[in-house]
Amino acid sequence: MSDELKPDALLDRIDYTPAAGSWMDSTVQIMPGMYCYAAKAESVETLGLPNARTWNPLEDDWKLPENWQEIIHNAIKERLEKFRTFKVFMDICVRCGACADKCHFFLGTGDPKNMPVLRAELLRSVYRNDFTKAAQILKMIPGGEKLSGGRPMTLDVLKEWWYYFFQCTECRRCSVFCPYGIDTAEITIMAREIFNLLGLNIDWIATPVSNCYKTGNHLGIQPHAFKDMLEFFAEDIEEITGVNVEPQFNKKGADILFITPSGDVFADPGTYTCQGYLILFKYLKDKYGLDVTWSTYASEGGNFGFFTSHETMKRLNSKMYAEARRLGVKWILGGECGHMWRVIHQYMDTMNGPADFLEEPVNPITGTKFENAKSTKMVHITEFTADLIKHGKLELDKSRNANRIMTFHDSCNTSRGMGLLEEPRYVIQNVCDNFFEMPPNTIREQTFCCGSGSGLNAGENIELRMAGGLPRANAVKYVHEKFGVNTLGTICAIDRAALSTLMEYWVPEVQVYGIHELVGNALILPGEKERETDLRLEPLPGMEDEDE
Amino acid sequence: MMPNQLIDLNRQLELNKEKILTLWFEAAISSYPEDTARLLGKSKNRFDNPVGNITRQSLEDTFDNIIRMSLAENYKDYTNSKHSQTNKEHVGQNRVENSLDPVIRIRAVQNFSASQAVAFVFELKAIVKSVLGKLPDESFNYRVDLVALAAFNRFMKCRENIFLLKATEAKRRVHSAFERAGLVTELTEDELLGSSKS
């Protein structure tokens, strides 16, 4: 085929001069594997959200409300007044390009419209056209429209928005590098609020939200099944340790209400992390008399409402305080989750507080006051466990994790929306001897997203997820090859699910673990028998032979 | 072809390796939008620019394998699956496929058609011709064809891998936990493959 090709012709194929056309000229092509299916009408109805209907993103007709342009215009206008972030971020971007190569979706898919600046420009171009004086003046001059960098809101523009704002995981990595702190997550959140008003939800978000609203958790697991599941874990743990950990449910007057994402209860490998929590609570109860209860009503820590609209987020989040008040606990302990913690840390108290019916959280075992949580009254479990370990309150046998060669993936939300960096590392290093960091430009505040956050961990968009997760997987592969890392620690339920699949594709030798699974393995329960297996029922290091 | 000629060709390929690889890399990344291609070619940091760096490394490894290919290898050795695994040529095929794996694995999730994903292999013929200033003999084109076949193989494997992950992810994550707990007994075909929405 290429026999006739001259070398110059080959080089010419990469055109180093800038394109004459503008990115605004091209229309969007929605590609399979890169988008998520439309929401089921019934899920949208359950929540009483607008324009519930059956529709398909691949069809020309999206069955929009007749006045959809007006809805968008008014929605933008309203949000410019309600959110200073939105207004300032619409105005001050200088398009310096510092963020361009910071997005995992851009790095993985190679689609230039995934550069954060351009993702924001998709919306900004319409904002400029409709809301700025400069554009209105320029429009009066012939040809001036092009100069203003604005464009009118058309169906093509809307489809482009929809396609690319569902290729953003709201991870905020771009915001770290922006000289003005422009946060694309904030712009994506506004865009998704607008989609919500038009009924352009995706099913992977809308159905969990609807389930969570009605039954208390994303999977729609009913109270008795929730209990069954935890009791089954207790049986498994008893088999391994000989101790019955006896989880408690909806218990009034308990000391602490524990809430974790339902993924920990119902999806592998989060289930093992969940067993870790159960072992820890049993230990604390036997040794120190700490009374922890689970709730079937507030049985979801995650909040996919956050990926729908601020209002929906508030509706789902309200259950945490409501349940804590009903049960009369002292304070709330939260499990390992990413966006759940963004919501708790930066939104919950503002939305559903003040939590004046709870006590300022104090660890009754160590006496430590959790000063940083004294208003919201909810403590992250790695803060709690790190405090226990620091005070020597846990008996740990590191050797049970000796076969785990660890690295740690910082979740976007806990690193860039909270700053929880050292606590999980401290816990890891106290339950496991082999810990190696990934390169510095891929961890902590510069961590790469798993590629499946913000409600994008569906099945139909798996190519997008695998491509978006490539920068993360690439760094894991590096430490796997260099240090023989075989375990990727996380403190996020979406990570535990998404990274497992990601690893299977890119670095199949690496397994994904929650931090409290490792704690559960290492923690020596009072009266336990000699353990032969870990929580995954695989032989403990040194026990492999006896197994045969 | 005489072994001497082969050694001579290999030596020339070795001598011009840098030049050929640069052109080959550019040919490979020219399948991306130009704005992206420029970026992929620029940043040398393997963590800030994974696609560019993995592509470059993978092409280099593949090129080394092309030079190492022995004369005895032929299409049959590369395509006949009945060959025993210990067969020397079969090892060669695996080696080529493995060196192609990183670049193909990336292209398999980037919305390329099968032909777009592997087309860069064929570009090598024109590149080598232009760099060496003459048409390399038949044996070289033949080797490139073998690499192309290996690329097709690997692309298919990656796509199968993707479809398998897509089909079984939900089952393995959620339903396996349920099954262990005895909350569900078995799954229907529909549940396994996800709903049939478009």
Add this chain to the structure above:
Amino acid sequence: MNQKYMLPLAGVFLLFLLAYAGVEGAGLQWFFGIVIPYLAVIAFIWGFVNRVMGWASSAVPFRIPTTCGQQKSLPWIKQNCIDNPDKASGVFIRMLLEIFLFRSLFRNTKAAFNRDENNRLTYSWEIFLWVGALAFHYGFLVVLIRHLRFFMEPVPASLAFLEYVDGIVQIGLPGIFLSGLVLLAAALFLLARRIFDVKVSYISLAADYFPLFLIIGIAATGIAMRYFTKVDITGVKEFTMGLVTFHPVIPPGVGGLFYAHVLMVSVLFAYFPVSKLMHAGGIFLSPTRNMANNTRAKRHVNPWNYAVDVHTYEQYEDHFRDKMIEAGLPVDKEE
């Protein structure tokens, strides 16, 4: 040619010609020297204040700083007080570093690990955007301050000192001011980056090229007047003092080049508030940078918080009561 930058370039040329011809040909000194500058200053002040007030009038419903370091948590864990501040003092330092040193932009240039051909670790520095931006802004600042001498009589000693430092490299007569050259060079660099770096070119709009051309035009005419055409400084000072004391005069012997310079500066001022140049004001109001990360310790109030529909525990229990009782879960109402 690319109209994204050709049109702005043509526009700046047109401005130059307009003023030059208007003064040299039509004798419109009063228009370009008096009317336009006053209008521009009014537009600048009015527009700037309006824009900032507009931002300030928008609510800040949530406290959502981007955290770039360890949070304040347990007493024995060292907090990163600047990148993840929990107090106003930390925020202040974070903002200072952001505004004066472009700290976030600097992150780009952080030494990053790399492997060279021999598999050795190396460091790469992508420092030029940061250096270019710093040079540009500081060059501009010094030039601006230096120009205050035209609006003050007598010239304060601090200004004279600044001029002394700026002119420390003494080449030729009149002495070279570094700031002007740095400004011109940095603006040219930023322009070249926009045109030749495909990634940046792709995201650039006409509105990104226009101010650059304008500033290059201003710097070029300024340098031309100082070093080549040797403008009548006394005349210029008479003119500027007239403007600032509201007794405008048109001095004789000041030519078209000067009025072209004044027109371009005026356009820059008037254009400033309606353009991206407002980032100068916006950075102070950016909620991801100017807020402390202490939301869990100190309640933040959303001024428009409103009640929403929720699914209450009572509704939940009503729905599942039988199943809950059967499973042995405690319920509030036993029926």
